[in-house]
Structures are given as structure tokens and as C-alpha cells.
Amino acid sequence: TTPAPRIAVIGAGPGGLTCARVLQRHGIAVTVYDHEAGPDARDQGGTLDLHEDDGQIALREAGLLDDFLRLSRPEGQEMRQMDAKTGAIGFHHVPGDGERFKPEIDRGLLRGLLLDSLAPGTVRWGRTLRSVEGPAGGPRLLRFADGTAVEADLVVGADGAWSRVRRAVSPAIPRxxxxxxxxxxxxxxxxxxxxxxxxxxxxxxxxxxxxxxxxxxxxxxxxxxxxxxxxxxxxxxxxxxxxxxxxxxxxxxxxxxxxxxxxxxxxxxxxxxxxxxxxxxxALPVPHAWEHDPSVTLLGDAAHLMPPLGVGVNLAMLDACELALALAHHDTVGDAVRAYEKTMLPRSADMQRLLDGAAEGLLSDEPHEPDGPYEPDEPDGPDGL
Missing domain, CATH: 3.30.9.30 (D-Amino Acid Oxidase; Chain A, domain 2)
Structure with a gap:
């Protein structure tokens, strides 16, 4: 009997927790490691809109869509674009009754929903990753700042903009x-x-x-x-x-x-x-890709950090869902990772190209709705690279 793969997810944000939840729904063991001392160690950031065609798909696979819709704020879909000099409203979207295309939810509330859905002990808090070692074929050795180390057959980098897992497969650094x-x-x-x-x-x-x-x-x-x-x-x-x-x-x-x-x-x-x-x-270089590695892969901002224009958390959760489903439906970890990246990398490259330079659009007087910016998952931010 082939032993079950040891799967380590680095980062307890929406992407990492979604991946863990979908894996557990399919009976696959997983451990999530996060540098924070606990789930309430810091403010989790602002509000997010989860879209029907990506973020909500992931929540449906996680069995949490109804809970999300109960907790979300559909009225948060209202959007006003105002004239800078006069303050007059030029564009005004008011959501219709029953509109659920992209209701809002606070980041902390979403994280709590995902955390509460996981088996007790899934998330190991206070574990700051320092390095990913070992051969590309695995197993990989994860070394943490507290001196501990664990082996894993698959390391999933869900550790955000300044990902330390990314270094195992790519030299790219956000600019x-x-x-x-x-x-x-x-x-x-x-x-x-x-x-x-x-x-x-x-x-x-x-x-x-x-x-x-x-x-x-x-x-x-x-x-x-x-x-x-x-x-x-x-x-x-x-x-x-x-x-x-x-x-x-x-x-x-x-x-x-x-x-x-x-x-x-x-x-x-x-x-x-x-x-x-x-x-x-x-943002990461456009496009950002890496050579297939059967023991390491990335999702969300670790894979395709882009300007915060309403797609970041949605893509992260869709990535996470698709990776977990691939692991559930393929015979080997390597085959699952290859299948996941075959879909994820072209999709993220297309979106990266679309949003390349689009941070300038945040200064336009045309209607736009950015995400709240990412929260760095490394406590010392980019200077810790």
C-alpha cells in the first residue's frame, strides 16, 4: 500500500485554508503552517468581494457557500464614483434584490469561517518558514525559525507576496x-x-x-x-x-x-x-512561471502577485480549490501538481498581462473597485528576503 502523501501548506490565508478544507473534504490529510502566533494575532485587513465565477466556486467545493452567503454583505456591492473637485456622484451602482455576483465579507470573518471548518490541529501557529530544502523529487525538508523541521512530499506555497516557498522554484521577486x-x-x-x-x-x-x-x-x-x-x-x-x-x-x-x-x-x-x-x-514579473517540480507548487499571490484590482483573493481560492481537487483525483502527487499548473499558469499569465501596469488605473476617474491590498505574510516584509 502506497503511504499517504505528507502535504504541507505554508500560509493560513484564504488560499491556504481553502486548499486544506477541500483536501479534508476528500479525506486527504494536510497540515498548514503559519508564522502568526494565532488566528487573532493581527488585524486581517479590509473587506473582500467574492465572485460567483471563482471565489464562490471554491467555497461551494469547500461546502461553505451557504455559510458565506449568510455572513456576507450583499449591500456592500454598492459602488459610487465621485468627482474629485465637486464630490458629486458620477457613477452609482446599487445592487438589485437578490444580487449575489460579488457580495462583500471582511477578511477576518472569511478566515474564521475557513478555520472553523478544519479538523482541530490542522493549523500549526507560530511556525515561520526559513527554507525549503531537499531534492526536487522529494521529500522536502521544511526548516522553521524556531529550530524545528518537518518532511513533506508536497509543499504548497500559499504564503503571499514575499513567499519563501517561491524561492524553491523561482528566483522572481515582486517589484x-x-x-x-x-x-x-x-x-x-x-x-x-x-x-x-x-x-x-x-x-x-x-x-x-x-x-x-x-x-x-x-x-x-x-x-x-x-x-x-x-x-x-x-x-x-x-x-x-x-x-x-x-x-x-x-x-x-x-x-x-x-x-x-x-x-x-x-x-x-x-x-x-x-x-x-x-x-x-x-507585482511579480509578467508572466511568472517556473519549471514543474513534483514536490513544490504555489498558489495565490505567491504564484501571481498582481495589482489589487478585485481578483487576488478570488484567484487564490480558485487555485487552492483546483489544486486540492487535482490531488484528490490523480494517482500521484506529481501528476496532480502537473495537472493543476497546466490550468493555473496560463490563467494567471493571462490575468497578469491584463493587469500589468493597471495600478495606474487606480488613479483614473473611471469606475474601479480594488481589493484591499495584500497583507505581507512575512513578519519582516520584503526586507527579510
Missing amino acids: YTGVAFLEAWFHDVDERHPEAAALVGPGSAAAADGERGLFAQRNGGDHIRVYVVQRVPADWIAAAGLTVRDTDALRALLLDRFRDWSPRLRRLLSDNDGPYVDRPLH
Whole structure:
């Protein structure tokens, strides 16, 4: 009897957890390793829209679609595109009754749904991967920062933009796109920020003037997140003699840069609660591919990091679902990985080409709806490469 393959998924984000859930539904053992100390170690980011033709397909295979629809916010599909100088609404999409094409859900809520669906002990927290060693044919040896090591017959890199698993199959490193987000939070908005609540509504609101933009999203729990979008050098804050902790000085700088904008929109720069978060946008080279390796593969941002224009988490979850199904329906791990990559790599290459340079589109006054930017899965970010 051939022993069951030892499958290790690195990264407990939506992609890695979806892969684990679908594998377990098919009776396949899997272990997920994540560098965070636990599921509540940090804020999980903003809100996501899961599409009927990819993210929701993955949730259906995971047996979680009904739970997702119960937890999601269909009203979050509302979208307002506003004139930067006047604040007037130029484009306004209001979802119809029963519209479920891409309802919103907070990242943390989605992660909790997936975590609760897994067998106890599936996720090993506090395990920061340092290296993937061993021959291409396997088994692979995973070495962690705490000094532990485990063997695996298949290593799945679901560890995001700065993936350490990627290094085992590809030398590619994400490159700065030239566009950066500065994230701002608003809490208890209906009571404390009624003007922002009315401006954004139940979904999203955006404005741009070709050089800079604002994108605001209603989150669950009476929160709004605003992404200040700028075409700037990656070190623009340091170049101004500031750090991200200099909230008042950064606010003054932003208000000057947006001085010609509508006063209503400028309130999204001046009234936020707490400090800003700097999120420069990166993307992998286009297209990104690697030679087939039967013991290592990638999914989501680890495989095809792109500008955050509404496809990232959806593709990650679809990748994860398809990889898990391939493992369930092929005789060997190598055959499964080859079948998965035969579909995933061309699809992601097509999407990479479509979105290459599209970070600039976030500065356009045309309607657009970005994802909240990826959360780096390495605690030290790109400097830890």
C-alpha cells in the first residue's frame, strides 16, 4: 500500500485554508503552517468581494457557500464614483434584490469561517518558514525559525507576496509598481463620523484626478477603511523626512496634496482614527512561471502577485480549490501538481498581462473597485528576503 502523501501548506490565508478544507473534504490529510502566533494575532485587513465565477466556486467545493452567503454583505456591492473637485456622484451602482455576483465579507470573518471548518490541529501557529530544502523529487525538508523541521512530499506555497516557498522554484521577486496606498481607518462611523458614513454608503466610494485617488470601503462592525492612492516613490514618506507614525504631519502633507479636492472628500484625509498604514503596491514579473517540480507548487499571490484590482483573493481560492481537487483525483502527487499548473499558469499569465501596469488605473476617474491590498505574510516584509 502506497503511504499517504505528507502535504504541507505554508500560509493560513484564504488560499491556504481553502486548499486544506477541500483536501479534508476528500479525506486527504494536510497540515498548514503559519508564522502568526494565532488566528487573532493581527488585524486581517479590509473587506473582500467574492465572485460567483471563482471565489464562490471554491467555497461551494469547500461546502461553505451557504455559510458565506449568510455572513456576507450583499449591500456592500454598492459602488459610487465621485468627482474629485465637486464630490458629486458620477457613477452609482446599487445592487438589485437578490444580487449575489460579488457580495462583500471582511477578511477576518472569511478566515474564521475557513478555520472553523478544519479538523482541530490542522493549523500549526507560530511556525515561520526559513527554507525549503531537499531534492526536487522529494521529500522536502521544511526548516522553521524556531529550530524545528518537518518532511513533506508536497509543499504548497500559499504564503503571499514575499513567499519563501517561491524561492524553491523561482528566483522572481515582486517589484514596486510606482503606486502606493496609505490606509486610514474610521471607527464607529454611524455615530462618530456620520458625514463619512453618508459619503461612502453601505458599499464603496472612489474618486481620482489622474494623479491621486481615494478609495473608501464600508467594513463590517461599523468601520470604514480609506486607501489614499498616489503615484509616488516607494520611500516617499522617508523622503519627506517623516515616518508612518507621524500622523499629524502626514495628514498635513496629504491635505496639501489634495488641496483642490472637494471638502467632503478631504474629510476622508483629515478625520481618520489613529495612524496611517503604508502599503506600497508590488507585482511579480509578467508572466511568472517556473519549471514543474513534483514536490513544490504555489498558489495565490505567491504564484501571481498582481495589482489589487478585485481578483487576488478570488484567484487564490480558485487555485487552492483546483489544486486540492487535482490531488484528490490523480494517482500521484506529481501528476496532480502537473495537472493543476497546466490550468493555473496560463490563467494567471493571462490575468497578469491584463493587469500589468493597471495600478495606474487606480488613479483614473473611471469606475474601479480594488481589493484591499495584500497583507505581507512575512513578519519582516520584503526586507527579510
